[in-house]
Amino acid sequence: MTAPIMPGAEPWSADGGPHGVLVLHGFTGNPNSMRGLAEAFAAAGFAVDLPLLPGHGTAVEDMAETGWADWSACAEERFLALADRCDRVVVAGLSMGGALTAWLATRHPAIAGIICVNPVVVAPDGMHEVVTAMLDTGTEYMDGIGSDIADPDSVESAYPQTPLRPLLTMFDAAAELADALRSITCPVLICTSPQDHVVEPSNSDVLAAAVQGPVERVSLQRSYHVATLDYDRHLVIERALAFAARVTGAGAHAG
Numbered sequence: 001m002t003a004p005i006m007p008g009a010e011p012w013s014a015d016g017g018p019h020g021v022l023v024l025h026g027f028t029g030n031p032n033s034m035r036g037l038a039e040a041f042a043a044a045g046f047a048v049d050l051p052l053l054p055g056h057g058t059a060v061e062d063m064a065e066t067g068w069a070d071w072s073a074c075a076e077e078r079f080l081a082l083a084d085r086c087d088r089v090v091v092a093g094l095s096m097g098g099a100l101t102a103w104l105a106t107r108h109p110a111i112a113g114i115i116c117v118n119p120v121v122v123a124p125d126g127m128h129e130v131v132t133a134m135l136d137t138g139t140e141y142m143d144g145i146g147s148d149i150a151d152p153d154s155v156e157s158a159y160p161q162t163p164l165r166p167l168l169t170m171f172d173a174a175a176e177l178a179d180a181l182r183s184i185t186c187p188v189l190i191c192t193s194p195q196d197h198v199v200e201p202s203n204s205d206v207l208a209a210a211v212q213g214p215v216e217r218v219s220l221q222r223s224y225h226v227a228t229l230d231y232d233r234h235l236v237i238e239r240a241l242a243f244a245a246r247v248t249g250a251g252a253h254a255g
Helices: 035-043 066-087 096-107 127-136 165-180 202-210 233-248
Strands: 012-014 022-023 047-050 089-094 113-117 142-143 162-163 187-193 215-221
Touching: 022 035, 022 066, 022 096, 035 047, 035 165, 035 233, 066 089, 066 096, 066 165, 089 096, 089 233, 096 113, 096 165, 113 127, 113 233, 127 165, 162 165, 187 202, 187 233, 202 215, 215 233
Parallel strands: 022 047, 022 089, 089 113, 113 187, 187 215
Antiparallel strands: 012 047, 142 162
C-alpha cells in the first residue's frame, strides 16, 4: 500500500453465531458503504466479516495494481474462514460486491443465501472497447463512479478516480460469470434502485432470471446506486435481516 487506510474504510468483523454473514463492498469503494448493514447483522446475533478488498480504501494507485483475481481470492478466503466457524453462511454484496457474492454462490453450493444490492453481472455494451481504446491512448484513469447517492447528507468515501485496467478485469469476470449464474440454487435476495447512475438496473433482472434458487426482489425507489448509504438503507437492512434469519433458520438470533 502506498497510503494509509482512509478513516472509516477499515475492515470490520464481529463475533457471533452460530451463523455468519460475509459482507462485500463495491468497486473503488470500501467497507464504509456496508458498515451499517454489517453492524445490523452483528446486532442480530450473526458472526460478521466485512473485509477491505485488495487495493481499496487507501489510494487509487494501490488499486491500479489489482484486479478481479485479487478481489475474488480475498472474498473466497474470508468466506472459507467464516464457513469454517459457522454452521451456515449468507453472503451480501453491493455492486461489484454483488458480483463477487454471485460468483461465490456458483462455487460454494452450501451458501445459505445471497443478498445482492444493485449487483453488476453484465459488462455494459461497448464499454470494454471504450476502456481499451482509452488505455491505448495512455489514459489509465477516468472520473470516479463513487457516491451515487440521492441523500445529500450522505457521502461514500470511494476513490475520486476509476482505474481502467482493474475495470477491464471486472468486465471480463462478468462475461465469464454469465454462464455460471444458472448454477446458483440457494435463495437470492436482490435489491434494486430503478434510478441507478452507475450500474444498469437490468443487471438485477439478468441475475433473477438466471439463478435456479428462489428469488426475492426489493425495489429501492428513493435511492441511487449506493443504496446502503441512501434513503432506503433501513429498508435494505430490514429485508436483509429477515432474509438471513429465514435462510439460516436463525429466527431466535435475528429476532
